[in-house]
Every structure is written in structure tokens, then in C-alpha cells.
Amino acid sequence: MGALQVRNATAADAEAIAELVNHAFLVERFFVDGDRTNPAAVSRLLETGTFYRRLGHVEVGTAPFPNGERVKLPCRFIVMAKPLG
Numbered sequence: 001m002g003a004l005q006v007r008n009a010t011a012a013d014a015e016a017i018a019e020l021v022n023h024a025f026l027v028e029r030f031f032v033d034g035d036r037t038n039p040a041a042v043s044r045l046l047e048t049g050t051f052y053r054r055l056g057h058v059e060v061g062t063a064p065f066p067n068g069e070r071v072k073l074p075c076r077f078i079v080m081a082k083p084l085g
Helices: 011-024 026-030 040-049
Strands: 060-063 075-080
Touching: 011 026, 040 075
Parallel strands: none
Antiparallel strands: 060 075
16 A cells, blocks of 8 residues: 555645535534535635634634524534734
């Protein structure tokens, strides 16, 4: 078996990444309607490099979902912060 090769994702990977993420979050389907993401959203993240933990953000609490979201059960956001300086 060959060595594992790791590379940064590109825009060409957006569809496969979205499919993988949505599959990983199938367990949420009993309380959240719809997919977690889509190729366009993944492409935006890849373009902007918005991956929070890699940038030093840490989890500091939770916040409620906004009214009007398509949830089936009560849900909360994870709140993240990054020390300044």
C-alpha cells in the first residue's frame, strides 16, 4: 500500500466536499431539514480560507438558532472567539 498523500482542497473539490459533509450530518435529519451545505458554500469557504480553528478560534459557549430556521427540535450554535493581540 502506498503512502497517504494529503493536499489542500481546491474549487474542483467543492462538490465532493459538500457531498461528504452532508453525508456526515445525515444524523441531524431528525431535527434539521435540508442539507448542511452545498458546493457554492464550500467554494466560498475555500476562496476565503474561513476555517476557524486553524485561525486560532476556540469554543466559548452556545447561542440559540434564529427564529424561522427549518429545525425540528431545539438547536444551538457553537460560539467561537479568538484572543486579540
